[in-house]
Amino acid sequence: GQNIDQPTEMTATEGAIVQINCTYQTSGFNGLFWYQQHAGEAPTFLSYNVLDGLEEKGRFSSFLSRSKGYSYLLLKELQMKDSASYLCAVRDHGRGSTLGRLYFGRGTQLTVWP
Amino acid sequence: DGGITQSPKYLFRKEGQNVTLSCEQNLNHDAMYWYRQDPGQGLRLIYYSQIVNDFQKGDIAEGYSVSREKKESFPLTVTSAQKNPTAFYLCASSITGQGILGGYTFGSGTRLTVV
Numbered sequence: 504g505q506n507i508d509q510p511t512e513m514t515a516t517e518g519a520i521v522q523i524n525c526t527y528q529t530s531g532f533n534g535l536f537w538y539q540q541h542a543g544e545a546p547t548f549l550s551y552n553v554l555d556g557l558e559e560k561g562r563f564s565s566f567l568s569r570s571k572g573y574s575y576l577l578l579k580e581l582q583m584k585d586s587a588s589y590l591c592a593v594r595d596h597g598r599g600s601t602l603g604r605l606y607f608g609r610g611t612q613l614t615v616w617p
Numbered sequence: 618d619g620g621i622t623q624s625p626k627y628l629f630r631k632e633g634q635n636v637t638l639s640c641e642q643n644l645n646h647d648a649m650y651w652y653r654q655d656p657g658q659g660l661r662l663i664y665y666s667q668i669v670n671d672f673q674k675g676d677i678a679e680g681y682s683v684s685r686e687k688k689e690s691f692p693l694t695v696t697s698a699q700k701n702p703t704a705f706y707l708c709a710s711s712i713t714g715q716g717i718l719g720g721y722t723f724g725s726g727t728r729l730t731v732v
Contacts, residue, residue, distance in 0.1 A: 511657075543726070603667070603711060
């Protein structure tokens with residue numbers, strides 16, 4: 504299967520910047536997604552990268568390096584409501600993979616303190 | 618508005634009983650998925666379907682069954698053969714293309730507890 508690794512927990516204070524890293528190994532990379540999930544709720548889409556570089560969307564940015572199998576999610580001007588789990592997911596169209604399926608990391612639980 | 622609906626939100630089951638979780642979408646998505654989420658385990662794929670009347674086992678299909686008789690509906694049955702069914706179950710759907718549109722839309726989840 505695919506190996507997707509991200510830290511289990513992170514903490515930060517309100518107003519700060521935090522970077523959540525994700526490393527992956529795939530045989531046929533075809534896109535990386537970041538989702539936010541509050542406790543007991545559904546994951547919601549944050550960002551998508553398929554080419555190398557930075558994608559910016561308001562307070563959230565996501566970076567991808569395909570050669571390194573690496574991505575990060577950058578959250579700026581942290582707010583209390585950003586306390587949630589952040590899921591890294593990779594789409595793999597390589598041999599033995601199912602077309603369109605996403606493979607998820609275990610999620611990074613971010614706690615924002617006042 | 619289009620979306621994906623799971624019901625019920627909370628479900629209690631006695632040991633030895635089968636129970637069916639509902640998932641309905643009106644997004645006209647071809648693909649639908651069932652995931653199980655346990656603390657510290659991330660999302661694990663149970664079953665998926667890419668077209669009507671066809672579905673495939675995921676990574677942890679034992680003790681579960683599904684059907685896909687309509688494009689909009691993908692119910693999951695948790696059978697008595699599932700030894701540890703207490704978990705949070707998420708249904709998702711997507712188009713089967715590439716790009717950003719191929720990401721998932723999730724339902725709000727069903728929390729199943731065996732009592």
